[in-house]
Amino acid sequence: MDPGYYTTSRFAEKAGVTVRTLRFYHRAGLLRPSVVTAAGHRRYADRDLIALQQILALKFLGFSLEQIRQMLAASPMGIRESLEIQRQMMHEKRGQIDAVIGAIENLQATLEMAQDLDWESLTRVIKAIQMEQKYEWFKRFYTREQLESLGRREFTPRDQARVQREWADLFEAAKRILDKDPASAEAQALAAKWAGLVEEFTGGDPGIAAGLEKAYSGLEHAPEEFRREYENDIDVHSFMRKAVEIYKAGKAGTSG
Numbered sequence: 528m529d530p531g532y533y534t535t536s537r538f539a540e541k542a543g544v545t546v547r548t549l550r551f552y553h554r555a556g557l558l559r560p561s562v563v564t565a566a567g568h569r570r571y572a573d574r575d576l577i578a579l580q581q582i583l584a585l586k587f588l589g590f591s592l593e594q595i596r597q598m599l600a601a602s603p604m605g606i607r608e609s610l611e612i613q614r615q616m617m618h619e620k621r622g623q624i625d626a627v628i629g630a631i632e633n634l635q636a637t638l639e640m641a642q643d644l645d646w647e648s649l650t651r652v653i654k655a656i657q658m659e660q661k662y663e664w665f666k667r668f669y670t671r672e673q674l675e676s677l678g679r680r681e682f683t684p685r686d687q688a689r690v691q692r693e694w695a696d697l698f699e700a701a702k703r704i705l706d707k708d709p710a711s712a713e714a715q716a717l718a719a720k721w722a723g724l725v726e727e728f729t730g731g732d733p734g735i736a737a738g739l740e741k742a743y744s745g746l747e748h749a750p751e752e753f754r755r756e757y758e759n760d761i762d763v764h765s766f767m768r769k770a771v772e773i774y775k776a777g778k779a780g781t782s783g
Contacts, residue, residue, distance in 0.1 A: 531572060531573075532561065532562060532570040532571065532572055533570065533571045533572070534568070534569075534570065534571075535549055535550070535560075535569050535571065538571035538575070541576075542576060542579055544579070544583075549569075549571075552579075552582060553569070555592050555596070556596055557578075557582050557592065557595060557596055557599065558575065558578050558579055558582060560575065561574065561575055577609070578599070581599065581609055581613075582595055582599075584613045584617075585598065585613075588613075588616050588617070588620055589620075589666060590666075590667075591667065594667060598671050612671070612675060615675065616674065616675075668738040668739070668741045668742045669734075669735065669738045670734070670738075673732065673734055673735050673738060676730070676732065676735070677735065690724065690727070690728075693720070693724060694724060697717060697720055697721060697724070698760060698763055700717055701714075701717055701763045701766060701767055702762075702763055704717070705762055705763070705766050709766060709767075709769040709770035709773055710770075710773050714766070714770040714773075715770060715773065715774055715777075717767065717770065718767065718770040718771045718773065718774035719774060721767055721770070721771055722771055722774060722775065725739070743764075
């Protein structure tokens with residue numbers, strides 16, 4: 528074996544992964560060995576640990592193999608920059624997991640004190656889990672840079688609760704006027720609120736807005752509960768899409 532290089536088995540042992548894992552990532556085009564000998568033997572170097580660590584971190588964060596491949600190919604980066612990005616994203620994921628854990632612990636405390644199941648607390652657990660699933664679904668429609676931008680936003684749990692409440696109120700209001708013209712004053716008032724909430728999420732970034740649109744265009748592949756929730760409100764989405772289009776056209780005409 529050449530000095531400074533490892534066989535597949537030695538590299539797997541050094542990295543704490545299986546040989547099967549290395550071979551899988553090689554076939555997937557994610558982790559190519561530094562050298563392939565004339566006899567076809569793979570040889571890895573210490574620098575290959577950097578790529579392996581990035582792959583494992585992104586996989587832990589929930590990215591698909593195709594997304595990881597695109598990320599690694601799009602903008603190769605140094606270990607310091609990569610680790611800082613990973614740290615930010617891990618913090619964000621920990622916040623989401625902490626929200627689920629907190630909801631479960633609150634329910635456990637309620638059961639210990641009352642001995643009876645608090646349905647409202649159980650509902651909060653379900654909602655927290657659903658929010659995590661929704662996040663994982665939407666995440667696939669954004670680039671790494673866009674996810675970093677979203678992760679840097681000052682968005683507290685209180686902000687999250689406020690936005691959820693505002694969306695819920697908006698949907699309820701829209702359900703009451705589905706028989707009206709999307710260009711009506713009532714519909715346009717709701718369209719302004721709808722556009723405002725979307726703007727708050729996207730921060731005016733057209734790329735993030737495009738990712739959001741793609742997510743809602745491909746909901747047939749979304750998690751079942753999320754897809755069902757969307758399908759139950761399909762009339763509202765259809766109505767508000769028309770209302771928002773009219774609202775934006777009006778704003779464009781005014782500014783023009």
